[in-house]
Amino acid sequence: MRSIDDMFLEMNKIAGEEGYRFNPDREELANLLEGLWVNEHRYGYPLCPCRLGYGELAQDMDIICPCNYRDADIAEFGSCLCTLYVDEEWGDTKVHEPVPERRPGEYFIKGYPAIIEQKGAGGKDMAEVYRCQVCGYLCAREEAPDLCPICRAKKERFEKFGMK
Numbered sequence: 001m002r003s004i005d006d007m008f009l010e011m012n013k014i015a016g017e018e019g020y021r022f023n024p025d026r027e028e029l030a031n032l033l034e035g036l037w038v039n040e041h042r043y044g045y046p047l048c049p050c051r052l053g054y055g056e057l058a059q060d061m062d063i064i065c066p067c068n069y070r071d072a073d074i075a076e077f078g079s080c081l082c083t084l085y086v087d088e089e090w091g092d093t094k095v096h097e098p099v100p101e102r103r104p105g106e107y108f109i110k111g112y113p114a115i116i117e118q119k120g121a122g123g124k125d126m127a128e129v130y131r132c133q134v135c136g137y138l139c140a141r142e143e144a145p146d147l148c149p150i151c152r153a154k155k156e157r158f159e160k161f162g163m164k
């Protein structure tokens, strides 16, 4: 298993390439990274440190960091739910309103795979679903992630995942 430092180096590289920033508060950042690292050791994947997951990969796919909700949260509130990723102005503001949970509650109740199946890839309120051809990781996004958060496979290894 990679160390926290290695995990952060890797995340930092990808964030830099994608134009993302991390929380500038060192203590908050260290706590969030530790939470991610603990989850990676506990579950085998970096589950969001501020959400409750099932502890099963298939159920938690949308909340593996960086989660499916990060980009929309940063665009609307200046940070992701956990405040691990922030925008340029975030550090200049002293008080931040809490970011509301964007993940629909039914994802937790019914499970992520059931919801994807029910709504279908590209459905009314879902982005396209992409599947990592190396490890099977599924994510619903506008486009495939640059790097699979599970096996680190590159974007080219993702395919559109069609469901009825």
Ligand code: SF4
Residues within 6 Å of the ligand: 047, 048, 049, 050, 063, 064, 065, 066, 067, 068, 069, 070, 080, 081, 082, 083, 084, 085
């Ligand atoms: S991007 Fe932020 S909210 Fe999303 S999983 Fe990572 S730490 Fe949690």
